[in-house]
Amino acid sequence: MKRCSAPVMAILLIGSLVAACGESGDSxxxxxxxxxxxxxxxxxxxxxxxxxxxxxxxxxxxxxxxxxxxxxxxxxxxxxxxxxxxxxxxxxxxxxxxAFEPTTYQNPVLPGDHPDLNIYREGDAFYLVGSTFHMMPAFEILRSTDLVRWERVTRVVNSTATALDEQTGPGQGTWGGFITKADDVYRVYYSIGATQHFSSAPSLAGPWSEPTKVDVFPYTPPGSETSYERGTGSDNSVFVDPDSGKTYMLIKNGLCKWDADNPNDFGINLATEIDPATGMLVPESTIDLSFINWDQETGGCGDFTDPDWSKWAEGPTMAKRGEWYYYFVSTHTACGGQLHAWASKKLAGSTSEDWTWLGYVLTGEEPYAGVQHITAPLELEDGTWWAFAHSYDCSEVGTQDWKNGEWMGLGREGLLLSMDWVEQEVGGQTIPVPRFATQVRDLPAPELPRSDVPFLLPVNDEFSSDKIGPAWTSYGRSEDRYSVTDRPEWLRIKPGAEETTWVVQKDALRSSTMIVKMEFTPEADGDAAGVRLGNGYWQDEQVLSAPTWMASDEKFMLPAIMEASVARVMEDNADKIRFSFRSRSVMPPSEEGGAYTELAEPVVVGASVPAPSGATVWLKLVRAGHMATGWFSSDGVDWTQVGAEIDLSTLDHFYAMAHTWIGNQAGMFATNKSADFDLFVYRDGLTPIPAAEADQESGAGVVSSESAGSVLGELENGDWAMYGSVDLGSGGVSSKAIELKAASAGQGGAVEVWIDPLAGGSAIGTCNIPGTGGWEEWVTTTCDVKPTAGTHEVYLKVTGGTGELLRLASLRFVPAM
Known part of the structure; x- marks a missing residue:
C-alpha cells in the first residue's frame, strides 16, 4: 500500500535506512x-x-x-x-x-565388519572390542553412551609387536577380545594364534603395553589319563561373578568330544579365574564346561568321528540374572548360525547334570539370518536388558543354510538387540529364558544419555592431523609404508619396489561414492595409485592358503581375491586412467580335502583412457547397489567417465570366511612408487545417493518401484531418514542446493533438510514436493540450501498432511560454481 505524506518527511532512521518517497511526495x-x-x-x-x-x-x-x-x-x-x-x-x-529427538534406531548400528564383540561398562560409558584379524594396527576400541552411536577411541596392537611374528598374514592377527580392570590398571585380552595375550594401560585411550602371553596350562579331559595343552582359546570373553566378585576368563578352543582314538583335536569350554595382580590365569580355579560339546541333541558337535559341522560352541559369554547363571555359545558363523544357552543356579559342575540346556534362543531372520556371538547381556538402570551380536547380511538366502547372502561380502555386522525374559518349563524347572527382538527397523532405543558423535561409518579425511585416524588400517606389517608427516596435510603411501601398499577402512554401505585427490605421475609399467574396493586377500599367492573345505560344497564360490579400482597407471608405456574389476581364484584341488596348489588366470574387465596433464588428478569410484562406474577429473567438479559400468555382485556376496574372515575394505593404494593423497571421500554428497540407503530412519520403509528400483517410501508426516558421513564439499567446494527425485500419488509434502541435528545443527533448507500424479511419476525438485561444506550427517524430515505423502528415489547436493 503506497501512501504519500507531506514533503517534510524526507529521511527517517528505522531499522537501517529510509529513502524519500520521490517526486510525488513521501510514501x-x-x-x-x-x-x-x-x-x-x-x-x-x-x-x-x-x-x-x-x-x-x-x-x-x-x-x-x-x-x-x-x-x-x-x-x-x-x-x-x-x-x-x-x-x-x-x-x-x-x-x-x-528439534530431532530420535527415540528409535535401526540395525545394524555398526555397519560393516564388526565380529566377535564384547562389551565393558564404566560409569555412563560403554566400550566395545572384537576381532580385527590381520588389519593393522589391530584391536580397535569403540566408545558410546547410548549404545547406538559409537566413536573410535584407539587401536591397541601395532603390527611390529613381537607377539605377531608369523601372525600377520590373512586370517591371523588378533581374534576376539575383552576388557578388564584391576587396581586402576586396564587390561585388554585378545587371541594371537589361538592363545590369549593382553596389553595394559592406565587409560582405555592408552598408551598400551606390548602384548604379554597368558600362560598356558594343561587340560585333562574326563575319562583320559593324559593331559593336553589346548592353548587358552580364541573369541573368549570375561565374566565377573556378582556373588564372589571373582573375574573369570571364558575359554573356548576346538570342537567336539574328546575321543581316545582321536585324542589331539577336541573341544574345551572352561571358566578360569584371572589373577587381578598379574593378569594370568589360575588353573586350579577352572570350572569345566566342556560337556556342552558332547551331544548333538543339545547343540554340541558330538563325537569327533561323526561331527555335526553345523553345531559347535564358540564365542562363550556369561551373565547372571536373579538366582540363575546363563552361559551362551554360538554355532557356525554363516547364515543360519544360531545362539544357544545353558542355565544353572550355581557356577560349578563339569557335567550336564549341573546345567539345563535352554535350546536355541536366537537365530534371526532376513536380512540378518545368522545372529549369534552375543556379548554378555547387560541390564540398564531402567531394568531393560541389551546385548550386541553379529550377523552377515543374508538377504535372498531364504531357508537354505550355507548359501551366500546378497551382501555377505560386507562381513559380520554389529546389531544391538533388546532382550526379554520369559518364564518357561525346561527340564522340570521353571526358568526365565532370554528372548531377543529380531526386527531391523523402528526399534525403541535404550533410554541413555545421547552420544553426541556421528553414526559410525568410514570417515572422509583431508589428512590435516599429524596422526592418522584410528579408522585407517593396512594389511599385515605395512604401517611403515604410509605417513601423514612426510608431507604435512597429505597422506603419503610409499610401497617398496614391486610392492603394493593399501590404506583402507571397513566397507559399510551398499552404495557409496569414493573420491580421492592425488598427486602421482607413473614412470614405469606397473606403477599405479588410486582408489579401490576389495576383499581380504591382498596378494595372489595368499589365496592358496584359503580354507579347502569349501571346495567340496557347490554352494560356495572358490576362494578368490577381488578388487575394483580407479587408478592412474603406466600401461604399455603410456600414462592412463584405468577403471577395472580384477578377480583371481584358486583352481579346485585335485582330490577331496587336498590343498590348493594352482591359481586360475586372472579375470579382468574394465577400460583405460589417457590421463590428463599434470600430476594432480581426482579419481572417483561410484557404487549404486552392485553396479560400479569409474571417473576422473582435473578439478573435482567436471568429471569424465572411464569405460562402462561393471557388475560387482561377486564381490558383494562373497563369503567373508573364504577371504580370511574380514569383510570388504575401501580406501587407497599405491604400487611400486609413492603417491600423495590430499583427500579421501567415502560418501560424496555431490553424487546421487540412493534414498533407500539410509543409515537410520523412523517410519520409513524400502519399497520397490518398477522404474526407479528400491526407493524410500511409506513417508508420512514426521518421518525421517539419516545419511551419515556425507561430504557436502571439500577443497574449497561447497553445496548450495539439493536435488530430490521424488514421486507422490497424493498431495505431496515438504522435505526439511537438516545437518547434524544431534550435535546442535539445524535445518539448511526445505523442499516442497508437489503431487506428481502417481508413484511411478518421478520428478526432480531442486531447492536452495544454506551454503555448506565438509562432512555431515544429513537428515531428510517429511512434513505435511495425512497418509503416505511421497517417495524418494535419490538425493544429491549441488555445488556452488
Whole structure:
C-alpha cells in the first residue's frame, strides 16, 4: 500500500535506512511478519508500516526444543537475522519445527565388519572390542553412551609387536577380545594364534603395553589319563561373578568330544579365574564346561568321528540374572548360525547334570539370518536388558543354510538387540529364558544419555592431523609404508619396489561414492595409485592358503581375491586412467580335502583412457547397489567417465570366511612408487545417493518401484531418514542446493533438510514436493540450501498432511560454481 505524506518527511532512521518517497511526495509500505510453528520474531509478528526504501532487520527465535527452519515470502532462505527492503507491501514468514529427538534406531548400528564383540561398562560409558584379524594396527576400541552411536577411541596392537611374528598374514592377527580392570590398571585380552595375550594401560585411550602371553596350562579331559595343552582359546570373553566378585576368563578352543582314538583335536569350554595382580590365569580355579560339546541333541558337535559341522560352541559369554547363571555359545558363523544357552543356579559342575540346556534362543531372520556371538547381556538402570551380536547380511538366502547372502561380502555386522525374559518349563524347572527382538527397523532405543558423535561409518579425511585416524588400517606389517608427516596435510603411501601398499577402512554401505585427490605421475609399467574396493586377500599367492573345505560344497564360490579400482597407471608405456574389476581364484584341488596348489588366470574387465596433464588428478569410484562406474577429473567438479559400468555382485556376496574372515575394505593404494593423497571421500554428497540407503530412519520403509528400483517410501508426516558421513564439499567446494527425485500419488509434502541435528545443527533448507500424479511419476525438485561444506550427517524430515505423502528415489547436493 503506497501512501504519500507531506514533503517534510524526507529521511527517517528505522531499522537501517529510509529513502524519500520521490517526486510525488513521501510514501510508505507495510511489512507483515508471520510465524509457522512454535517461535517468535523481533519485531514481533504483526503488520508494520515503514517509509518506502526502509531496510528492516527481522530475527527469528525458536521456542525451547524447536528449531528455525527458514523464511518464506519476502525473505526466502535460512539467513538469520534477515534484512528486507520495503519497496512494496510484503509478507515475511518464519517457520519453526520440532528439534530431532530420535527415540528409535535401526540395525545394524555398526555397519560393516564388526565380529566377535564384547562389551565393558564404566560409569555412563560403554566400550566395545572384537576381532580385527590381520588389519593393522589391530584391536580397535569403540566408545558410546547410548549404545547406538559409537566413536573410535584407539587401536591397541601395532603390527611390529613381537607377539605377531608369523601372525600377520590373512586370517591371523588378533581374534576376539575383552576388557578388564584391576587396581586402576586396564587390561585388554585378545587371541594371537589361538592363545590369549593382553596389553595394559592406565587409560582405555592408552598408551598400551606390548602384548604379554597368558600362560598356558594343561587340560585333562574326563575319562583320559593324559593331559593336553589346548592353548587358552580364541573369541573368549570375561565374566565377573556378582556373588564372589571373582573375574573369570571364558575359554573356548576346538570342537567336539574328546575321543581316545582321536585324542589331539577336541573341544574345551572352561571358566578360569584371572589373577587381578598379574593378569594370568589360575588353573586350579577352572570350572569345566566342556560337556556342552558332547551331544548333538543339545547343540554340541558330538563325537569327533561323526561331527555335526553345523553345531559347535564358540564365542562363550556369561551373565547372571536373579538366582540363575546363563552361559551362551554360538554355532557356525554363516547364515543360519544360531545362539544357544545353558542355565544353572550355581557356577560349578563339569557335567550336564549341573546345567539345563535352554535350546536355541536366537537365530534371526532376513536380512540378518545368522545372529549369534552375543556379548554378555547387560541390564540398564531402567531394568531393560541389551546385548550386541553379529550377523552377515543374508538377504535372498531364504531357508537354505550355507548359501551366500546378497551382501555377505560386507562381513559380520554389529546389531544391538533388546532382550526379554520369559518364564518357561525346561527340564522340570521353571526358568526365565532370554528372548531377543529380531526386527531391523523402528526399534525403541535404550533410554541413555545421547552420544553426541556421528553414526559410525568410514570417515572422509583431508589428512590435516599429524596422526592418522584410528579408522585407517593396512594389511599385515605395512604401517611403515604410509605417513601423514612426510608431507604435512597429505597422506603419503610409499610401497617398496614391486610392492603394493593399501590404506583402507571397513566397507559399510551398499552404495557409496569414493573420491580421492592425488598427486602421482607413473614412470614405469606397473606403477599405479588410486582408489579401490576389495576383499581380504591382498596378494595372489595368499589365496592358496584359503580354507579347502569349501571346495567340496557347490554352494560356495572358490576362494578368490577381488578388487575394483580407479587408478592412474603406466600401461604399455603410456600414462592412463584405468577403471577395472580384477578377480583371481584358486583352481579346485585335485582330490577331496587336498590343498590348493594352482591359481586360475586372472579375470579382468574394465577400460583405460589417457590421463590428463599434470600430476594432480581426482579419481572417483561410484557404487549404486552392485553396479560400479569409474571417473576422473582435473578439478573435482567436471568429471569424465572411464569405460562402462561393471557388475560387482561377486564381490558383494562373497563369503567373508573364504577371504580370511574380514569383510570388504575401501580406501587407497599405491604400487611400486609413492603417491600423495590430499583427500579421501567415502560418501560424496555431490553424487546421487540412493534414498533407500539410509543409515537410520523412523517410519520409513524400502519399497520397490518398477522404474526407479528400491526407493524410500511409506513417508508420512514426521518421518525421517539419516545419511551419515556425507561430504557436502571439500577443497574449497561447497553445496548450495539439493536435488530430490521424488514421486507422490497424493498431495505431496515438504522435505526439511537438516545437518547434524544431534550435535546442535539445524535445518539448511526445505523442499516442497508437489503431487506428481502417481508413484511411478518421478520428478526432480531442486531447492536452495544454506551454503555448506565438509562432512555431515544429513537428515531428510517429511512434513505435511495425512497418509503416505511421497517417495524418494535419490538425493544429491549441488555445488556452488
Amino acid at each position: 510508505s509500505y507495510t511489512l507483515t511478519i508471520e510465524t509457522g510453528g512454535e517461535g517468535t520474531t523481533d519485531p514481533a509478528p504483526g503488520t508494520y508500516t515503514y517509509p518506502s526504501g526502509t531496510w528492516v532487520t527481522v530475527t527469528a527465535t525458536p521456542a525451547a526444543g524447536r528449531n528455525f527452519l527458514g523464511w518464506s515470502g519476502a525473505g526466502a532462505g535460512l539467513d538469520n537475522p534477515v534484512t528486507i527492503s520495503l519497496d512494496a507491501d510484503k509478507t515475511l514468514t518464519a517457520t519453526f519445527g520440532a
